[in-house]
Amino acid sequence: MKTLKNYIYSQSKKQIRFVICTFIVLISMGCFFVNWFIYTKTPKDIINSLSNGIGNSIVLGDFFSIQKEFSSLIESKAFDQIILKIHPHYKPNEEIEISNIGKKIISSEHEFILNKFIMENLIDIYYYKKFEILLNGNENIGNIYIAKKIDLLFILSLYCILLFISLIIFIITKRNITNTYRNIASPIFEIESAINNKTNLEKKNLEFIEFKNLYSKIIESQEEIKKSQDDKLKIAELSAITSTIQMLAHDVRQPFSRLKMSLELLKKSKSHEDITKHLISISINTNRDILRVEYFLNEMLQGRNNDVLKIEEASLLKIISNVLKICFDIHNNSDISIEYDFLHSHKIKADIQKLERVFSNIVMNAIQAIPNKKGKIWIFTKDVIIDNTNYIEICLGNNNSYIEDEDIDKIFDLFFTKGKRKGTGLGLAISKQIIQNHGGNIYCKSCKEKGVEFFIYLPTHSLESEINYNEFYFPNSSKLYENKLYYQEEEFYSLYEKEAIKIENKILKLIHLSKKKTYSIFILEDDPNYLQGIISIFDDFKELSSYFKIHSFDNYNEAIENYTKISPEFLICDIDLNDNQKNGFDFIKKIREEDTLVKTCVHSNRFIKDDISLSAHVNSDFFIPKPMTGYQMLNFLYSYFIKYEAELDTWEIIPHLNPNKDKMALILDDDKFYLELWKEFMNDINLFTFHCPETMYDFLRSNISNKEKISCIISDFYIDDNITxxxxxxxxxxxxxxxxxxxxxxxxAGLDKKYLNDFDGILKKMPCSFSEIQSKFKDKFCS
Known part of the structure; x- marks a missing residue:
C-alpha cells in the first residue's frame, strides 16, 4: 500500500515537471516573439509604410515634409535616431545626408557594419537597421538608417514574470497532487470529507439564498432601466412632435403670407400687363411653397398607414421620373448633375404612391445634403437574383456628403435626425417600413471619397416588360429640369448671367472713373485646386481681367512678408492654412491693424456659424463659402468701386428712385420676391433694396456724408435661411x-424677448408704405 502511494506520488511529480518545462518553453517563445515584434517587425512596417511617400518627396524635393514626418516619429518614441541619405545615383561621388534627427547614435563607423546592435555602454544598447528606398518598386534612390534603444528592463521584467508564473504553476500542481494522494491513501479522509461536505452544503444553501436575492435585485434594476428608456423615448417623440409642429406652422404660414401680399399687389396693378407679370411670379412662388407644405405633411401622415398597400402594376422608370420632377420643383435653385443607368427589364407590382414617397425622401435628403446644392446624383438599376427570387436593385447616391459610421445604423430609427434644420426623423424610418412591407430591403453605405448611397431591393413579381426609356424625360442636370418644368421662367432663367454682365459693365465704368490701370488681388490659399478655381473665374470676364493682377501665397509667413510690398486693393483669405499656430482669421486681423482700406473676403469650405462670427470680429468685409462663383467675385470687386458710384450720371443700383423726395429707406432681404413687393408698396420714399448685408454696408459707408437722409432700415430676420x-x-x-x-x-416668426433690444420695432412680413411705418412708430422718427 505504501509502495503504491509512493508510485502514484512519483508519477505525479513527473507530470508536474513536464508541465513546468512546457510553460517555460512557451513563455520563452512568447518573450522572443514580443522582442522580435517590437525591435524588428514594427520598425520595418513603419519604414515600409512611409517608403513610397518619402520616395515621392525626394523626387519632388519636398524635404520639409520628410523632416516633419521623421520628427513626429522621434517625438512618438518610435525610434531614437533616423538618418536619410540620398543614393549615389543622384550624387555619384558620395551619399548626401538629407536628414539626421534624434540622438547621435549612428556615426560613420557604424554605417556599414554587419552587426545589428550598437553598444554605447553596458546599459545603453541600440538596435540598428538600414532600409532601402525604392522608386516604382525597383529603383534605389536612397537609404534610411534607424536606431532604437533596447529596453533591458522590459526584457528582464518578462523573464521575471516567467519565473513567477512557473512558481505559481508548481504550487498549484503540487497542491492538486497532494489532494489526490490524500484521497487515495487515507480512508479516514473519506469520513472527514463527508462531514465537510455537509458543512459545505449548508454554506452553499446560504450562498444560494444570497444569489437569489441578488438576482431579484438585478431583475428589478433591469425593469427600472427599461422603464427609464421608454420614458426617454417618449420624451424624444414629444420633442420631435413639438419641433415638427413648429416647422409645419412656419411652412404653412409662408404660402398664405405670399397670397395676402400678392392680393394687395394685384389691387395696386394699373394694367393688364402688370397683372399678368405679377401672376406669373406669384403662381410660381406660391406653388413651390405649397409643394413644400405637402411634402412635409405627407412625411408625417405616411407614418399612420404604411401597413396597407395598394398593389398594382407599375413602371419603375415612371415612378423615378415623377419623383425627380417633384424634388427639383421644390429645390428649383440647385445645380446638380444627374447620371442614370437603367438596366432592369420588367415592371414591378407595388404601391406607387408609397414607393414615390420612399424615392422622393432619399432624393430630397441628397439635394439638401449637397453643399450649396452643387454636386452629383446618380440613379442605377439592375436585375439581381437573391435566394432564387428575382429582385430589382435600385441605387440612389450623391457625392459631397457623408454619414458618420456611428450614425449609419441609426438613420432608419424613428425620430433620429442629424444635420437637417427641418428634419423630423420620420422620413427614412417610414421608407424602411414601406420597403419591408413590399418584401424588399434597404440599406445605406457611405464613404468620404464617394459620398452616400442607398440600395433598395424590390421583388419583381411581374412578367410585363418595362416601358421604353425614351418615353420619359431624364435630363442630366437639375437646371434642365427647371427649364422643362417652368417654361414661364425662361425669361428669368438667365437672370444670374445678366446680373453678372450688368455688374461687370458697372465695374468697367467705375474703373475708367478711378483712372487707375491695374488693381491687385492678394490671395492666401494653401490648396492649389481652389486657387486655380478662383483664378479661372476671370476666364469668363476677359475684358475685366486685364485690369486685375493676382498675387497668390500658400503660407502665412510668406504672405505677411510680401503684403506690404504689393499693397493690394483686394484680399481673399482661406481659414485653414495647414498651420497649427496661425489661420486666416489671424492673417486678416494682422493686416487690419495696418490696412483698413483693403477689401477683405474670408473664403472657406467650412461655413460654420462660428466662422461667420469670427469673420465679423476681425472686420472682414465678406464671408463667401467655397467654391466662389463668378457672380460672388463680381460683387466682391464691385464693393471696392462703389465709392466712385456718385460720379456716374445715375445710381444704377437704385431699383426704385423718386428724385422729388429727400428721404431714403433701405430694405435688406435675401428673397428677391419680397424685395419686388417692397418696391411696389413703399412708393412714397426713395427706396434702396439689398439682398446681402455686405453690399448694404458699402452703400452706408459711401453715403456717410448724407446719413441724415436715411430715415430707416428694414431687414428680414433670417439671411440665407440658417443665419439671423x-x-x-x-x-x-x-x-x-x-x-x-x-x-x-x-x-x-415669434422672436425671443432677448432679441427685442437689438431693434426699434417689429414689422409683419407684409410690405407697406413708409407713411404706415411712420404712423405706427411715431416715437422712432424725428420731426
Missing part, C-alpha cells in the same frame, strides 16, 4: 459705420 441678423451683429455694424436711424425687423 443677430448672428451677423447687424445692429452693431450699422452703428459702427456711423448711423443711428431706426432699425426694424420684418418677420412672421
Amino acid at each position: 441678423i443677430v448672428d451677423l451683429n447687424l445692429s452693431q455694424k450699422i452703428k459702427e459705420i456711423g448711423y443711428d436711424c431706426p432699425l426694424f425687423v420684418c418677420t412672421n
Whole structure:
C-alpha cells in the first residue's frame, strides 16, 4: 500500500515537471516573439509604410515634409535616431545626408557594419537597421538608417514574470497532487470529507439564498432601466412632435403670407400687363411653397398607414421620373448633375404612391445634403437574383456628403435626425417600413471619397416588360429640369448671367472713373485646386481681367512678408492654412491693424456659424463659402468701386428712385420676391433694396456724408435661411459705420424677448408704405 502511494506520488511529480518545462518553453517563445515584434517587425512596417511617400518627396524635393514626418516619429518614441541619405545615383561621388534627427547614435563607423546592435555602454544598447528606398518598386534612390534603444528592463521584467508564473504553476500542481494522494491513501479522509461536505452544503444553501436575492435585485434594476428608456423615448417623440409642429406652422404660414401680399399687389396693378407679370411670379412662388407644405405633411401622415398597400402594376422608370420632377420643383435653385443607368427589364407590382414617397425622401435628403446644392446624383438599376427570387436593385447616391459610421445604423430609427434644420426623423424610418412591407430591403453605405448611397431591393413579381426609356424625360442636370418644368421662367432663367454682365459693365465704368490701370488681388490659399478655381473665374470676364493682377501665397509667413510690398486693393483669405499656430482669421486681423482700406473676403469650405462670427470680429468685409462663383467675385470687386458710384450720371443700383423726395429707406432681404413687393408698396420714399448685408454696408459707408437722409432700415430676420441678423451683429455694424436711424425687423416668426433690444420695432412680413411705418412708430422718427 505504501509502495503504491509512493508510485502514484512519483508519477505525479513527473507530470508536474513536464508541465513546468512546457510553460517555460512557451513563455520563452512568447518573450522572443514580443522582442522580435517590437525591435524588428514594427520598425520595418513603419519604414515600409512611409517608403513610397518619402520616395515621392525626394523626387519632388519636398524635404520639409520628410523632416516633419521623421520628427513626429522621434517625438512618438518610435525610434531614437533616423538618418536619410540620398543614393549615389543622384550624387555619384558620395551619399548626401538629407536628414539626421534624434540622438547621435549612428556615426560613420557604424554605417556599414554587419552587426545589428550598437553598444554605447553596458546599459545603453541600440538596435540598428538600414532600409532601402525604392522608386516604382525597383529603383534605389536612397537609404534610411534607424536606431532604437533596447529596453533591458522590459526584457528582464518578462523573464521575471516567467519565473513567477512557473512558481505559481508548481504550487498549484503540487497542491492538486497532494489532494489526490490524500484521497487515495487515507480512508479516514473519506469520513472527514463527508462531514465537510455537509458543512459545505449548508454554506452553499446560504450562498444560494444570497444569489437569489441578488438576482431579484438585478431583475428589478433591469425593469427600472427599461422603464427609464421608454420614458426617454417618449420624451424624444414629444420633442420631435413639438419641433415638427413648429416647422409645419412656419411652412404653412409662408404660402398664405405670399397670397395676402400678392392680393394687395394685384389691387395696386394699373394694367393688364402688370397683372399678368405679377401672376406669373406669384403662381410660381406660391406653388413651390405649397409643394413644400405637402411634402412635409405627407412625411408625417405616411407614418399612420404604411401597413396597407395598394398593389398594382407599375413602371419603375415612371415612378423615378415623377419623383425627380417633384424634388427639383421644390429645390428649383440647385445645380446638380444627374447620371442614370437603367438596366432592369420588367415592371414591378407595388404601391406607387408609397414607393414615390420612399424615392422622393432619399432624393430630397441628397439635394439638401449637397453643399450649396452643387454636386452629383446618380440613379442605377439592375436585375439581381437573391435566394432564387428575382429582385430589382435600385441605387440612389450623391457625392459631397457623408454619414458618420456611428450614425449609419441609426438613420432608419424613428425620430433620429442629424444635420437637417427641418428634419423630423420620420422620413427614412417610414421608407424602411414601406420597403419591408413590399418584401424588399434597404440599406445605406457611405464613404468620404464617394459620398452616400442607398440600395433598395424590390421583388419583381411581374412578367410585363418595362416601358421604353425614351418615353420619359431624364435630363442630366437639375437646371434642365427647371427649364422643362417652368417654361414661364425662361425669361428669368438667365437672370444670374445678366446680373453678372450688368455688374461687370458697372465695374468697367467705375474703373475708367478711378483712372487707375491695374488693381491687385492678394490671395492666401494653401490648396492649389481652389486657387486655380478662383483664378479661372476671370476666364469668363476677359475684358475685366486685364485690369486685375493676382498675387497668390500658400503660407502665412510668406504672405505677411510680401503684403506690404504689393499693397493690394483686394484680399481673399482661406481659414485653414495647414498651420497649427496661425489661420486666416489671424492673417486678416494682422493686416487690419495696418490696412483698413483693403477689401477683405474670408473664403472657406467650412461655413460654420462660428466662422461667420469670427469673420465679423476681425472686420472682414465678406464671408463667401467655397467654391466662389463668378457672380460672388463680381460683387466682391464691385464693393471696392462703389465709392466712385456718385460720379456716374445715375445710381444704377437704385431699383426704385423718386428724385422729388429727400428721404431714403433701405430694405435688406435675401428673397428677391419680397424685395419686388417692397418696391411696389413703399412708393412714397426713395427706396434702396439689398439682398446681402455686405453690399448694404458699402452703400452706408459711401453715403456717410448724407446719413441724415436715411430715415430707416428694414431687414428680414433670417439671411440665407440658417443665419439671423443677430448672428451677423447687424445692429452693431450699422452703428459702427456711423448711423443711428431706426432699425426694424420684418418677420412672421415669434422672436425671443432677448432679441427685442437689438431693434426699434417689429414689422409683419407684409410690405407697406413708409407713411404706415411712420404712423405706427411715431416715437422712432424725428420731426
